[in-house]
Amino acid sequence: MIIQKQKAFEDILKSLEGEQKVFLAGCADCAAACKTGGEEELVEMKARLEAAGKSITGTAVFDTACQLGAVRQKAREYEQAIKEADSILVMACGTGAQTIGETLEKKAHIGVDSLFVGQVNRLGKYTERCSTCGQCVLEAFEGICPVTRCAKGLLNGPCGGSKGGKCEIDPEKDCGWVLIYKKMEALGKLDKMRAYQPAKDQGSRHTPRQFTWPKKTPEGIKK
Numbered sequence: 068m069i070i071q072k073q074k075a076f077e078d079i080l081k082s083l084e085g086e087q088k089v090f091l092a093g094c095a096d097c098a099a100a101c102k103t104g105g106e107e108e109l110v111e112m113k114a115r116l117e118a119a120g121k122s123i124t125g126t127a128v129f130d131t132a133c134q135l136g137a138v139r140q141k142a143r144e145y146e147q148a149i150k151e152a153d154s155i156l157v158m159a160c161g162t163g164a165q166t167i168g169e170t171l172e173k174k175a176h177i178g179v180d181s182l183f184v185g186q187v188n189r190l191g192k193y194t195e196r197c198s199t200c201g202q203c204v205l206e207a208f209e210g211i212c213p214v215t216r217c218a219k220g221l222l223n224g225p226c227g228g229s230k231g232g233k234c235e236i237d238p239e240k241d242c243g244w245v246l247i248y249k250k251m252e253a254l255g256k257l258d259k260m261r262a263y264q265p266a267k268d269q270g271s272r273h274t275p276r277q278f279t280w281p282k283k284t285p286e287g288i289k290k
């Protein structure tokens with residue numbers, strides 16, 4: 068899930084300066100789960116913007132705001148309200164905001180800060196587990212990601228600064244390498260700690276990244 072938080076209302080208002088009519092867009096997926104842009108949050112944002120003197124031409128929670136086809140299809144239901152608006156305020160992640168902006172060909176403002184791809188611990192508490200490096204090495208570390216869970220992203224052992232199982236960069240957080248060690252120890256696989264992990268090809272993280280399904284041929288999948 069894309070973990071996100073709402074921007075400060077004052078910053079949102081500032082971004083709408085000079086624009087009177089606003090269409091509000093949310094997302095029923097990550098934004099609703101993070102309580103930044105689901106039905107409830109759009110109702111609340113509408114009330115706050117109206118109290119600040121704005122006119123809201125309409126509100127829509129898109130099923131998946133980052134999906135071009137779904138946005139295009141749903142937008143048809145709101146054609147008039149979108150047309151009337153000076154701009155759209157998107158209460159969803161940065162990808163959702165750009166998808167909506169590109170699809171609706173209208174100035175789109177972002178009302179949310181996208182934080183990371185995260186695990187939901189409970190409503191309101193989220194933790195980063197994967198930094199989408201493009202070359203997953205979880206297999207070598209018994210399912211604990213050193214790229215993300217070690218503050219320095221070390222692939223070949225700890226930095227030596229851990230104290231009491233916590234990280235020297237942030238003592239509130241577990242040292243990723245202590246977690247890896249303990250997991251390997253519990254599984255009787257400590258010998259894996261000695262395995263050399265080659266450096267990652269950072270080229271695979273160059274942005275903007277894109278991925279297209281490989282073509283299928285009668286002989287199989289062509290890479």
Ligand code: SF4
Nearest residue numbers: 197198200203204212
């Ligand atoms: S190695 Fe870590 S950051 Fe890379 S894809 Fe796997 S879980 Fe994500």
Ligand code: SF4
Nearest residue numbers: 217226234235242243
């Ligand atoms: S203390 Fe542990 S998690 Fe923190 S940087 Fe060092 S090895 Fe990584």
